[in-house]
Amino acid sequence: MTSRAAAADRAEPGFLSPEEFTAQSIFPAFSINVPMPQRGTAGASITADAVPIDRAARLQQATLLQKLGDAWKANGDNAKAIAHYEASLAIMNLLVEA
Amino acid sequence: MGETAGGGRASELHWQQLEQLKASSVLIRLYRNQLGKRIQAIEVIKAVASSGAIGGWVIWKHIPFVWAAIIVAAQVIDALKGVFPFSREHRAASELTMALETLLINAELEWEGLFAASVSASDIMLRRARLQRLQLQAEHQHFPEGRNPPQGLIDVASRQATAYLLNYRSGQGRS
Numbered sequence: 001m002t003s004r005a006a007a008a009d010r011a012e013p014g015f016l017s018p019e020e021f022t023a024q025s026i027f028p029a030f031s032i033n034v035p036m037p038q039r040g041t042a043g044a045s046i047t048a049d050a051v052p053i054d055r056a057a058r059l060q061q062a063t064l065l066q067k068l069g070d071a072w073k074a075n076g077d078n079a080k081a082i083a084h085y086e087a088s089l090a091i092m093n094l095l096v097e098a
Numbered sequence: 099m100g101e102t103a104g105g106g107r108a109s110e111l112h113w114q115q116l117e118q119l120k121a122s123s124v125l126i127r128l129y130r131n132q133l134g135k136r137i138q139a140i141e142v143i144k145a146v147a148s149s150g151a152i153g154g155w156v157i158w159k160h161i162p163f164v165w166a167a168i169i170v171a172a173q174v175i176d177a178l179k180g181v182f183p184f185s186r187e188h189r190a191a192s193e194l195t196m197a198l199e200t201l202l203i204n205a206e207l208e209w210e211g212l213f214a215a216s217v218s219a220s221d222i223m224l225r226r227a228r229l230q231r232l233q234l235q236a237e238h239q240h241f242p243e244g245r246n247p248p249q250g251l252i253d254v255a256s257r258q259a260t261a262y263l264l265n266y267r268s269g270q271g272r273s
Contacts, residue, residue, distance in 0.1 A: 015227045018114060026237045026245045030121035030256045034263040036113040037213060 038096050055095055062091040108222035109212065115226050116205055117263060119233060123198040124262075125255035129247050130191035137184050144172050190240040197236040205229055206266075 022029040069084030146168055208225055211217070 015223060016230050018111075018118075021115075021118075021230050021234075024234055025122070026241050027118070027122040027125060027247070028252055030118055030125075030252070030259065032117040032121060032256060032260050032263065034117060034260055034267055036110055037267045 038093075058091055058095055062088045062095070065091070108219040108226070112209065112212065112222050112226045112229075115229050116202075116209055117259065119198065119202055119205055119229065120262060121255050121259035122233065123195070123202050124258045125247055125251055126191055126198055127195045128251045128255055129245075130188060130195050132248075132251065133184055133188040133191055137188055140175055140184065143168065143175060146172075187245075194236060194240040197240070198233065201229070201232055201236065 016024065018029065065084045065088035069081045069088060072078075072084060073081035208229075212222060212225070
């Protein structure tokens with residue numbers, strides 16, 4: 001953790017840094033380090049200006065698929081709507097994981 | 099953009115807290131099981147030394163040193179029960195196991211909510227702080243004097259928690 005991050009942690013009321021938590025806990029700090037699941041929605045979001053040009057095209061594609069999904073949903077065809085939503089989500093996942 | 103970066107870091111810290119909680123939950127369960135086996139062994143020795151005294155003496159009178167060893171072991175156990183309060187520890191470990199496992203179920207459910215929805219970094223931090231507070235409260239309630247679990251159990255708990263979280267992570271990736 002950087003010193004800036006540690007300072008920000010201390011500024012949060014009732015917040016303990018990992019080190020402070022371990023000091024108060026009866027358990028040691030376990031060595032686990034399983035990477036956090038990536039889906040881009042846990043407190044993060046994709047913004048167009050943060051995506052390079054080739055990725056921006058993908059983002060546009062995902063947005064279009066989502067809109068098509070909305071259109072199918074409005075027409076009452078839920079199966080097609082879900083298929084379009086899933087395709088859109090798959091592209092978003094690729095963008096986040098790349 | 100700052101919110102995005104903060105949210106990412108907050109999520110990372112929340113995930114790490116979940117990792118520690120899972121490992122703690124596994125460790126206290128292993129510790130409870132170990133204490134349970136010790137209590138069972140002690141009870142067997144005490145039962146052999148007390149209730150079977152008369153019958154045992156008749157059977158084993160030709161090997162008195164075995165009998166004497168059992169009696170001595172039972173007396174040592176009685177003398178040391180204040181120093182190694184296995185029963186009290188076992189009860190505390192059992193209660194903490196239930197508390198942490200319940201907390202873990204809630205924390206995983208909360209993580210699913212964070213994973214699926216766009217939640218602000220400050221909100222994630224508050225949820226993580228609450229998770230920390232609840233875990234520490236449970237620990238201090240059941241082990242007010244603290245406890246140093248054996249290193250062997252810590253290693254096993256780390257391995258089991260890692261395997262569980264890798265599995266959990268791949269399950270989330272598919273969803």
